[in-house]
Structures are given as structure tokens and as C-alpha cells.
Amino acid sequence: MKKADVFEFFRRLAEANPSPETELESVNIYTLLVAVVLSAQATDAGVNRATRALFAEVDTPEKMVALGEEGLKQHIKTIGLFNTKAKNVIALSQALIEQHGGEVPADRAALEALPGVGRKTANVVMNVAFGAETFAVDTHLFRVGNRTGLAPGKTPLAVELRLEKVVPQPFRLHAHHWLILHGRYVCKARAPECWRCPVVDLCRYKPKTLAPKAKRADSTIPT
Incomplete structure (x- = not known):
């Protein structure tokens, strides 16, 4: 062209x-990251239905770790690959606590180092949360x-x-x-x-x- x-x-x-805005629903940067991870091979609408109740209860890495993998599965069991995604979300939450003081890093490489976070997910978070010109x-x-x-x-x-x-x-x-x-x-x-x-x-x-x-x-x- x-x-x-x-x-x-x-x-x-x-x-x-x-x-234009992302159609994934979130309440803060952390829940945005979780929502994007959950959206892999799933529709935004399906993720939103599963996370509305979840994010009303859990909006920090600490709360997610406290909820635990089995508790998370109960919220997201309607989403494809929910077993693997639950494991990754708990692991990335632990990594955020241990490596970043519970905050989502404004750095693509640091994001990609988190469990379950690939380049696409990192680019979404960098763009939506931090205003980076990513694709x-x-x-x-x-x-x-x-x-x-x-x-x-x-x-x-x-x-x-x-x-x-x-x-x-x-x-x-x-x-x-x-x-x-x-x-x-x-x-x-x-x-x-x-x-x-x-x-x-x-x-x-x-x-x-x-x-x-x-x-x-x-x-x-x-x-």
C-alpha cells in the first residue's frame, strides 16, 4: 500500500x-494484564463475562495469590484453556509481588518475562496502560x-x-x-x-x- x-x-x-478502546474490561492495570492473558484463544466478550465478578473481588496480585489456583478456576472455567491460564495468572501474580513490588512494570521485556505473557499481551498492556506506540x-x-x-x-x-x-x-x-x-x-x-x-x-x-x-x-x- x-x-x-x-x-x-x-x-x-x-x-x-x-x-478506540480495548473491549476487555478491567479496573486497573493489573486486572488489564490478567484480562489480556485470559483472552488468548478466547473472545473478549467471554472473558468479560467471566471476570466481572472476579475483578470485583480480586484487583491486586496479593488478592489473586490469596484466592489461589483452584479459586481462580471457579471464576474462569468458562474460558478456553482455563487450567493453564489459572496456573499462569497465579504465577505471574507471584512474580509481580516478588520482582516488581506488586506493580505491573512499564517495560515490554519485563512483561514478557512474566508467566503466560507473550509479545502480543505485553504490547497490549504497554499501549493501553502506558500509552506506548505498540502494535x-x-x-x-x-x-x-x-x-x-x-x-x-x-x-x-x-x-x-x-x-x-x-x-x-x-x-x-x-x-x-x-x-x-x-x-x-x-x-x-x-x-x-x-x-x-x-x-x-x-x-x-x-x-x-x-x-x-x-x-x-x-x-x-x-x-
Whole structure:
């Protein structure tokens, strides 16, 4: 995608949603970290349903350790991979207490050193909690980056590094939120809704998806 097109791409997404936010619910930076860890291979909506009661009761690493692994499982058992995630959340909570005075570090490398925290999770926390211009590449963003031609890459890291190069100011802070939301609600995996896409003319995806009514009309035309 050309430099001018990239700027226009983000300008339109920003115009439609000037202040995008993560859809994960949290009450502080610690619970944000926990929510992001729990969201791996799960929907934000599913995580939110499980954590509302949890975060009303547990909002610090100390409280989480006191709750314990079995107690945590009872709260998050509706989330995929909840056994492994419960183990990781307790372990990362202990690490925060022992290594960071119970505070979430504002450093990507330190975050990635915590149990259950990968690069994507660290990037989300750095961006949302600390205002860093990071690009958290989830499945939605990976798809949008490749499908549109904005940031093609064979791996999430390749897409992230490409975004680092091409995303201009003043869009860098919110770029990954715009792309994730665009992928979640418009540029969907199986059937992208190209007919209502604000950047359809800038996108490199060739088989544009027609609106449902247009599809039905086309199907009646003899071949």
C-alpha cells in the first residue's frame, strides 16, 4: 500500500472512531494484564463475562495469590484453556509481588518475562496502560494487515514490524485498536463486509464481497 493510501486508510478509521478502546474490561492495570492473558484463544466478550465478578473481588496480585489456583478456576472455567491460564495468572501474580513490588512494570521485556505473557499481551498492556506506540497483532489484525496490503507478513511478528515502519503519526497510538476492531466487525474472516467498509477503495483484496441483496439479485441473472 502506498504511503498516501496508508495515511488515508487510518484517517478514515480515525474519523469513524476517534477514540478506540480495548473491549476487555478491567479496573486497573493489573486486572488489564490478567484480562489480556485470559483472552488468548478466547473472545473478549467471554472473558468479560467471566471476570466481572472476579475483578470485583480480586484487583491486586496479593488478592489473586490469596484466592489461589483452584479459586481462580471457579471464576474462569468458562474460558478456553482455563487450567493453564489459572496456573499462569497465579504465577505471574507471584512474580509481580516478588520482582516488581506488586506493580505491573512499564517495560515490554519485563512483561514478557512474566508467566503466560507473550509479545502480543505485553504490547497490549504497554499501549493501553502506558500509552506506548505498540502494535499488538492478534488474529484479526494479522488478517487485516495481509488482506488489505497494509502490512503483509507471514508471521505476527513480521506484520508487527511492518506496521512499525508504515503507520504514520498521528495514528500510531491507536492504530492496533482500529485494525483489530475493523477485523472483528467489518473485515471478517469468512465473509468480509466490503460493501460497508470505509477503506474498500484502498484495500488490495480483490474478490470484494457484495452486499447480501446484491448477491441475491446477481444470482437471478442467467449465465
